[in-house]
Amino acid sequence: MSSRTSDPKQLFAAAQQGDRASLARLLSLIERGGDDAREIGRLSYPLIGNAYTVGITGAPGAGKSTLTSAVITHLRKSQVKVAVLAIDPSSPFTGGAILGDRVRMQDHATDDGVFIRSMATRGHLGGLSLATSEAMRMLDAVQYPLVLVETVGVGQVEVEIAGKADTTVVVVNPGWGDSVQANKAGLMEIADVFVINKADRKGVAETKRDLEQMLELSDFAHDAWTPPIIATVGTTGEGVGELWTAVEQHRQSITASGEIVSRRNARLRLEMRSIIERRLEHRAREICTGSKWDALETDVIARSIDPWSAADQMLEGIGA
Amino acid sequence: MSSRTSDPKQLFAAAQQGDRASLARLLSLIERGGDDAREIGRLSYPLIGNAYTVGITGAPGAGKSTLTSAVITHLRKSQVKVAVLAIDPSSPFTGGAILGDRVRMQDHATDDGVFIRSMATRGHLGGLSLATSEAMRMLDAVQYPLVLVETVGVGQVEVEIAGKADTTVVVVNPGWGDSVQANKAGLMEIADVFVINKADRKGVAETKRDLEQMLELSDFAHDAWTPPIIATVGTTGEGVGELWTAVEQHRQSITASGEIVSRRNARLRLEMRSIIERRLEHRAREICTGSKWDALETDVIARSIDPWSAADQMLEGIGA
Numbered sequence: 001m002s003s004r005t006s007d008p009k010q011l012f013a014a015a016q017q018g019d020r021a022s023l024a025r026l027l028s029l030i031e032r033g034g035d036d037a038r039e040i041g042r043l044s045y046p047l048i049g050n051a052y053t054v055g056i057t058g059a060p061g062a063g064k065s066t067l068t069s070a071v072i073t074h075l076r077k078s079q080v081k082v083a084v085l086a087i088d089p090s091s092p093f094t095g096g097a098i099l100g101d102r103v104r105m106q107d108h109a110t111d112d113g114v115f116i117r118s119m120a121t122r123g124h125l126g127g128l129s130l131a132t133s134e135a136m137r138m139l140d141a142v143q144y145p146l147v148l149v150e151t152v153g154v155g156q157v158e159v160e161i162a163g164k165a166d167t168t169v170v171v172v173n174p175g176w177g178d179s180v181q182a183n184k185a186g187l188m189e190i191a192d193v194f195v196i197n198k199a200d201r202k203g204v205a206e207t208k209r210d211l212e213q214m215l216e217l218s219d220f221a222h223d224a225w226t227p228p229i230i231a232t233v234g235t236t237g238e239g240v241g242e243l244w245t246a247v248e249q250h251r252q253s254i255t256a257s258g259e260i261v262s263r264r265n266a267r268l269r270l271e272m273r274s275i276i277e278r279r280l281e282h283r284a285r286e287i288c289t290g291s292k293w294d295a296l297e298t299d300v301i302a303r304s305i306d307p308w309s310a311a312d313q314m315l316e317g318i319g320a
Numbered sequence: 321m322s323s324r325t326s327d328p329k330q331l332f333a334a335a336q337q338g339d340r341a342s343l344a345r346l347l348s349l350i351e352r353g354g355d356d357a358r359e360i361g362r363l364s365y366p367l368i369g370n371a372y373t374v375g376i377t378g379a380p381g382a383g384k385s386t387l388t389s390a391v392i393t394h395l396r397k398s399q400v401k402v403a404v405l406a407i408d409p410s411s412p413f414t415g416g417a418i419l420g421d422r423v424r425m426q427d428h429a430t431d432d433g434v435f436i437r438s439m440a441t442r443g444h445l446g447g448l449s450l451a452t453s454e455a456m457r458m459l460d461a462v463q464y465p466l467v468l469v470e471t472v473g474v475g476q477v478e479v480e481i482a483g484k485a486d487t488t489v490v491v492v493n494p495g496w497g498d499s500v501q502a503n504k505a506g507l508m509e510i511a512d513v514f515v516i517n518k519a520d521r522k523g524v525a526e527t528k529r530d531l532e533q534m535l536e537l538s539d540f541a542h543d544a545w546t547p548p549i550i551a552t553v554g555t556t557g558e559g560v561g562e563l564w565t566a567v568e569q570h571r572q573s574i575t576a577s578g579e580i581v582s583r584r585n586a587r588l589r590l591e592m593r594s595i596i597e598r599r600l601e602h603r604a605r606e607i608c609t610g611s612k613w614d615a616l617e618t619d620v621i622a623r624s625i626d627p628w629s630a631a632d633q634m635l636e637g638i639g640a
Contacts, residue, residue, distance in 0.1 A: 038628045045626035265621050272620060273608050275631040280600040288593050300592060301585050306365035308358045311595040 008039040015142045020115060023142065027117050030134045033127055041134050044141035051140035054247055055165030056150045057187070062171045063197045066234035067243075068150045072108050074240045075146065083115040083144040085135055087128065087151035087161055115144065130278065132161050133271055163190040164267060166260060167250045169243070170227075171195045172211070174203035188218055191227050193246045199231035199239065225253045287314050328359040335462045340435060343462065347437050350454045353447055361454050364461035371460035374567055376470045377482035377507070378491030383517045386554035387491060388470045392428050394560045395466065403435040403464040405455055407448065407471035407481055435464065450598065452481050453591055483510040484587060486580060487570045489563070490547075491515045492531070494523035508538055511547050513566045519551035519559065545573045607634050 005011060008029060014022035029036040056068050068084060075082050108114040119128065119135060132149065139147045151162045162168055170191035196207050211229050228246045232239035254260040287293070296310040305313075325331060328349060334342035349356040376388050388404060395402050428434040439448065439455060452469065459467045471482045482488055490511035516527050531549050548566045552559035574580040607613070616630040625633075 041628050042626050046623055048623070268620055268627065269617055272617065272627050272630055273604070275627055276607055276634060277601065277604045279631060279635055280604050281597065284593070284597050284600050287596055297589055297592065300588055303366055303368070306362050307588065307592045307595055308361050310592055311599060314596060315599055 006036075008036050008043065012040060012043045012138075012142070015138075020112075023115060023139075024117065026138060027119065027135055030131050030138065031119055033131065037131070037134060040138055044134070044138045047141035048137045049140070051136075051144055051147050052251060053136055053140075053147045053149060053165040053167075055162045055168040055190075056148060056171060057152065057159070057162035057168065057190075058171030058195075058197075059173075060152055062173050063234045064150050064152070064171050067171060067195065067197050067232060067240070068148060069107060070232075070234050070237045070240045071148065071244065072114055073237060074244055076108075076111060076113060079113065080146055081113045081144055082146045082148060083139040084117070084148045084150065085132065085139075086116065086118045087132055087149060088118060088120045115139075127278065129161050129164075130271065130274055133164055133267075136164065159186040159190060166254065166263065167192045167247050169193045169195055169247065171197050172207060173198045174201045174207050188214055192225070192250045193243065194227050194229040195239075195243055196229065196231045197234050200233050200236075204231055224257055224259075225250060326356075328356050328363065332360065332363045332458075332462075335458075340432075343435060343459075344437065346458055347439065347455055350451050350458065351439055353451065357451070357454060360458055364454070364458045367461035368457045369460070371456075371464055371467050372571060373456055373460075373467045373469060373485040373487075375482045375485030375488040375510075376468060376491060377472065377479070377488065377510075378515075378517075379493075380472050382491045382493050383554045384470050384472070384491050387515065387517050387552060387560070388468060389427060390552075390554050390557045390560045391468065391564065392434055393557060394564055396428075396431060396433060399433065400466055401433045401464055402466045402468060403459040404437070404468045404470065405452065405459075406436065406438045407452055407469060408438060408440045435459075447598065449481050449484075450591065450594055453484055453587075456484065479506040479510060486574070486583065487512045487567050489513045489515055489567065491517050492527060493518045494521045494527050508534055512545070512570045513563065514547050514549040515559075515563055516549065516551045517554050520553050520556075524551055544577055544579075545570060 006025065006029075008026070011022040011026050011029075015026055026040055030040055031037075056064055056071075058064055065086065068086075072082055072084065108116060117135075119131060132151075136147050136149065147165075149162070149165055162170075168190045170187050170193070172194065174196060194211050196204055196211075208229050208231075215226060228249075230239055230243045230246055232243055234240075251260075254263065293314065296305065296313060299305045300307050300310050326345065326349075328346070331342040331346050331349075335346055346360055350360055351357075376384050376391075378384050385406065388406075392402055392404065428436060437455075439451065452471075456467050456469065467485075469482070469485055482490075488510045490507050490513070492514065494516060514531050516524055516531075528549050528551075535546060548569075550559055550563045550566055552563055554560075571580075574583065613634060616625065616633060619625045620627050620630050
């Protein structure tokens with residue numbers, strides 16, 4: 001069944017039949033962007049809506065990959081088919097973190113019910129964000145009922161990526177305080193379930209109290225769902241069953257309330273805006289090159305034209 | 321001489337004659353953006369190039385305003401005319417930080433040789449960044465020989481603003497370590513002079529050693545200029561003379577090497593790109609509204625069209 005084609009249509013048909021090599025190639029095309037990625041998007045789009053997506057995020061070193069691996073082990077006991085996207089915004093493909101992920105997850109390498117793929121970018125984070133949405137939809141379209149997205153929770157775009165899932169699990173460690181200080185607010189906002197991983201270390205009770213206090217002070221206090229706080233040890237699998245029960249409970253809660261639909265629609269709207277922004281950014285980069293641009297730069301530096309009027313000249317004819 | 325006009329040309333002419341009320345009104349127009357701001361830009365642009373600009377930045381609470389006030393006191397001993405822009409990216413105009421700044425700087429309120437103005441934004445940080453450049457040029461054009469720009473050094477855009485000056489002073493405190501962890505790299509990159517302010521507290525020697533180590537590990541090791549590290553106490557003025565000597569030495573160094581020209585030109589190129597990006601972003605916001613947009617959103621959510629094709633339809637005719 002495995003095919004050497006690079007035609008998105010043929011690859012998509014093969015992936016629908018369960019061909020993993022085609023699936024991997026589709027993800028590479030999505031990662032690369034451009035026309036092939038958009039063709040895959042068009043093929044996927046009418047077929048989506050059946051997968052449930054779970055994001056797993058947290059600071060570097062929080063043990064996300066090990067925990068994700070333990071979650072897979074737990075799910076496979078009941079034969080659930082699962083796809084995992086490990087997103088690494090900062091590393092190019094050859095980076096150590098990606099290799100690290102693969103090592104930690106290699107327990108599942110021979111399991112046909114598990115598909116694991118790393119995604120990264122050499123370029124714009126916005127591109128990776130859009131590629132992640134597209135990859136999640138494609139995995140949905142080729143009938144993975146469950147898609148896990150693991151990503152580091154540092155920086156605005158990374159948190160945005162982590163928030164693309166139906167349920168988002170935020171992983172912290174005992175004594176997490178300072179390491180994620182800068183990003184606490186962003187992580188608090190997207191958390192549906194908190195995990196204190198490496199709970200065999202000191203400070204679990206204090207960290208739990210910290211989180212509870214933050215939850216009390218936050219908007220969650222008035223919501224139908226308050227994020228539960230689960231203690232886990234990823235390396236032994238301790239607490240992972242409880243974590244998954246919490247994810248399932250969140251799923252039931254947002255399904256019953258209809259929030260799952262409004263969340264998914266809100267994400268789509270955001271994505272449409274992102275696509276348009278990205279296209280215009282791309283256009284800006286095109287505009288800021290070439291001989292006309294060089295000449296205007298020289299004129300601005302020579303002060304024979306001001307920067308605003310120079311921009312006017314460059315933007316002539318594109319309606320901006 | 322003070323005039324109640326809001327015509328940029330008249331205000332500009334009055335400001336050139338030294339009218340401070342007109343100067344304040346020009347800065348408000350720049351802050352607001354739009355056509356008046358651009359008109360001011362056009363008036364200023366042919367007249368710039370005489371002012372020297374000094375950025376003062378650091379973490380919140382590092383004592384930047386007090387230090388800036390002490391620098392002004394020092395400069396006024398030799399009658400140097402000075403303009404100060406206090407940039408507060410996060411606070412809207414009525415915010416506490418702005419009032420705080422003004423209180424700290426009110427020693428100079430009755431001094432005709434000192435012009436102090438706060439700038440903030442309710443909107444896009446990119447807008448504030450461009451407005452800051454424009455304000456710096458306008459102060460140059462109306463013949464302030466020295467423009468100080470004080471801004472909080474948190475976040476990428478804030479650091480970008482702080483880096484718009486000819487000489488950038490980065491203010492830290494004894495035991496600064498954790499408070500600026502997230503942003504150390506960005507601050508290290510733009511620092512021409514380091515100040516350890518509040519040097520009457522414990523830990524000055526350790527902080528100095530920390531900074532020296534970072535400098536050794538950084539690219540500075542091979543540069544013509546290595547940022548000196550000056551200890552100051554803003555509240556008493558201790559070390560402020562030494563700080564200003566370091567600023568003057570940096571100025572001489574980059575003037576002698578010609579780096580001042582290449583830096584200024586590089587900033588102008590960046591600014592031209594920013595203007596074009598901003599204009600296209602503005603266009604994107606315009607595009608993502610209206611009945612055509614609403615209809616496409618509905619279609620995407622109903623899955624009758626994919627997000628990429630919807631974006632194509634919205635972008636038709638604007639060449640992106």
